[in-house]
Each structure stands twice: as structure tokens, then as C-alpha cells.
Amino acid sequence: MTVIGVDVGGTKILARFIDPETGAASGRVKVPTPKTGTADVLDAIAGVVDELDPDRTATHVGIGVPGLVDGEGVVARCPNITGWDSPVDVRGELTPRLDRVVVVGNDVNCGALAEHRIGAGKGVDDLLVVFVGTGVGGGLILDGKLRVGHRGLAGEIGHLTVVGDGRPCGCxxxxxxxxxxxxAGMEREARARAAAGERNALADLAGDSAIKSRHIEQALESGDSVAESIIDDAANALAMGIGNLATVLDLDRVVLGGGVVDKLGQPFLDQISQSAHFGGFGIEMCELVLAKRLDDAGVVGAAILAADAA
Ligand SMILES: [Zn+2]
Structure with a gap:
């Protein structure tokens, strides 16, 4: 079965043919994401599919989008896409245009699904995948299936409360x-501390631009104490969120990925593992592993989502 996966990002839209069993990809059509409204974004999605598959060899199209998607393929809003601030029925609009089975999912959920089927989450049925980047996103697999929830909220670990009356969140x-x-949260904290007179390497290294994952790595290597405490806070917050979810859902495994985790690697994972508590029943914490960093994970996951609907 050949399926088309489409990854709609804030800057580009990418379509590839994917074998959903193996994740093998072929063909590639990429266009910039229009900044002129949702009608143009839908046109661009239809355009990349038509260009990739003019002979209509694929019967299914999976589309990953950076926004909240309900069970019917309606996308509430995409903060990273200019002009997408009200609900759009992506599946309803694109099904007749593409004349194929169209399935729409959240991009983070697509990434989680890819990790589950062909990545570091392969072989277990109850899995949480957490991506730590500018924000923190997650995807939840229960009984071997992606759990979306009727409002699309399942797996949204980033907005779990981990500290009562704690630091302000972007939301x-x-x-x-x-x-x-x-x-983004680490940056706010580093700059607030610098403004309060606590000069630190994170704020210094970034200068006027956004803090990057490599700045965090460099600050830690230099032994900067503010960076260390900010990373300790990050590890503790992740440990609390992951430990709570792992207990309630009796997870088999938690996969961690995203820019920050990719950069800090196993030592950061060990720090989270050591702080995470599981249950209180004397049972060991479920395993935490690094994501496999799959190529085009969003495209692959979108295609798997569509294949699952077959
Ligand atoms: Zn929040």
C-alpha cells in the first residue's frame, strides 16, 4: 500500500510517498507555506499532492498540521501559520478535491506515531512520546493506537501544571x-535573571536572538550555574509530568526527542529518570529512551495515520 504523507509546517509544505509498514519514502515535492490565508494553504496542499502523484497511484493521503485537530479532521487554529485563527474543515474541503481518503492529524501526534511504529517506541502498546523544543509537545499511544481525544487534546503534556503558582507559560x-x-520558557527565565543582575551564559550566548539548543549545551559545558539551575528545573518539571502520566496510564515506555533533548542527550535523560517517580507501589519507573530522530517523521507519521484509517 502506498500512501502520501503531507507535513504542513509554518514555513514549508512537504509531500512524499510513504510505505507505512517500513517508513520508506520516495518522491518529494516541497513548497513554501502561503502566508495569505487558509484558502491558499489548502490550495498549496492540494497542489503538492497533485504534483507528486499526477497518475493517482495513492489511495490515501495523510496530512499533519501544527494545530489542534478534532476527530473529524477539523483544525481549530494553527498559531504558526499566518491567518489560520479560526476552524477549517481540512478533511471535508480536501476529500473531494483530492478524490482520495484524506486523514488529518496534529503534527506532533504524527511524529509520535512514527516513533511508535518505526522508531524508539516500536514494540510496546502503551507509550508517551515527548518532544522538547521551543515548546513541549507530546503524543500518546494507548493499546497500540494513537489517542487523540474528541477535542484533540490527548497527549498535550506541555500545559500540565507542574508547579503551583509557578512561572508564567506562553499560553x-x-x-x-x-x-x-x-x-522559550528557559529563555524568559534566563533573561529575567540577567535583568535582575544575575549575569548568565544563556543570555550572553544568545545576545539579541532567540536562545538555541546549542547555546544551552555550551552554557552547561562552561559550568554556568544559572544554566545548570535552569536545566535542573527543566528536568524536574519533565520528571514530574512524565512520572504522573506514566503512573496514571501505566505506560510501558516514554520516548523523548526534540531539539533540546537531541542536543543534551542521554545525561539529560538520566537526570529526568532519576527525578521521576512512578506510582509509589514499589514498582520501577517505566523506561525512558531517546527518540530515533527519524527523517521526515511528520510526513511518515501522517502517512501511517492515513494507512490506519484504511
Ligand atoms: Zn501553558
């Missing part, structure tokens, strides 16, 4: 995991 509330473990 407007306080004490969320993302405010501690996401790069």
Missing part, C-alpha cells in the same frame, strides 16, 4: 511544564 497560565522545559 497565559502559570506553572506549566512548557514554561520550565521549553526553550
Amino acid at each position: 497565559g497560565e502559570d506553572g506549566h511544564l512548557e514554561a520550565y522545559a521549553g526553550k
Whole structure:
């Protein structure tokens, strides 16, 4: 079975043929994401599919988007895509145009699905995948299936409260995991401390631009104490969120990926593992492993999502 996977990002839209069993990819059509409204974004998605598959060899198209997607393929809003601030029925609009089975999913959920089927989560049925980058996103697999939830919220680990009355989160509330473990949250903290007179390598290395994962790595290597404490806070916040979810859901494994984890690697994972508590029943914490960093994971996961619907 050949399926088309489409990954809709804030800057580009990528389509490839994917074998959903192996993740093997072929063909590649990429266009910039239009910044002129959702009608043009839908046109661009239809355009990449038509260009990739003019002979209509694929029967299914999976589309991953950076926004909240309900069970019907309606995408509430995509903060990273200009002009996408009200719900769009992506599946309803594109099914007749593409004349194929169209399935729409959240891009993080697609990445999680790819890790589950062909990545570091392969072989277990109950899995949480956490991506730590600018923000913190997650995808949940239960009984071997992606759990989306009727509002699309399942797996949204970034906005779990981990500290009562804690640091402000980008979403407007306080004490969320993302405010501690996401790069944007770490940056706010590093700059606030610098402004309060606590000069630190994170703020210094980034200068006027956004803090990057490599800045975090460099600051830690230089032994900067503020960076160390910010990373300790991030590891503790992740440990609390992951430990709680792993207990409630009795997970087999947790996979961690994303820019921050890719850069800090196994030592960061060990730090999270050591702080995470599981249950209180004297049972060992489920295993935490690094993501496999699959090529085009969003495209592959979108295709797997569509194949699952077959
Ligand atoms: Zn939040």
C-alpha cells in the first residue's frame, strides 16, 4: 500500500510517498507555506499532492498540521501559520478535491506515531512520546493506537501544571511544564535573571536572538550555574509530568526527542529518570529512551495515520 504523507509546517509544505509498514519514502515535492490565508494553504496542499502523484497511484493521503485537530479532521487554529485563527474543515474541503481518503492529524501526534511504529517506541502498546523544543509537545499511544481525544487534546503534556503558582507559560497560565522545559520558557527565565543582575551564559550566548539548543549545551559545558539551575528545573518539571502520566496510564515506555533533548542527550535523560517517580507501589519507573530522530517523521507519521484509517 502506498500512501502520501503531507507535513504542513509554518514555513514549508512537504509531500512524499510513504510505505507505512517500513517508513520508506520516495518522491518529494516541497513548497513554501502561503502566508495569505487558509484558502491558499489548502490550495498549496492540494497542489503538492497533485504534483507528486499526477497518475493517482495513492489511495490515501495523510496530512499533519501544527494545530489542534478534532476527530473529524477539523483544525481549530494553527498559531504558526499566518491567518489560520479560526476552524477549517481540512478533511471535508480536501476529500473531494483530492478524490482520495484524506486523514488529518496534529503534527506532533504524527511524529509520535512514527516513533511508535518505526522508531524508539516500536514494540510496546502503551507509550508517551515527548518532544522538547521551543515548546513541549507530546503524543500518546494507548493499546497500540494513537489517542487523540474528541477535542484533540490527548497527549498535550506541555500545559500540565507542574508547579503551583509557578512561572508564567506562553499560553497565559502559570506553572506549566512548557514554561520550565521549553526553550522559550528557559529563555524568559534566563533573561529575567540577567535583568535582575544575575549575569548568565544563556543570555550572553544568545545576545539579541532567540536562545538555541546549542547555546544551552555550551552554557552547561562552561559550568554556568544559572544554566545548570535552569536545566535542573527543566528536568524536574519533565520528571514530574512524565512520572504522573506514566503512573496514571501505566505506560510501558516514554520516548523523548526534540531539539533540546537531541542536543543534551542521554545525561539529560538520566537526570529526568532519576527525578521521576512512578506510582509509589514499589514498582520501577517505566523506561525512558531517546527518540530515533527519524527523517521526515511528520510526513511518515501522517502517512501511517492515513494507512490506519484504511
Ligand atoms: Zn501553558
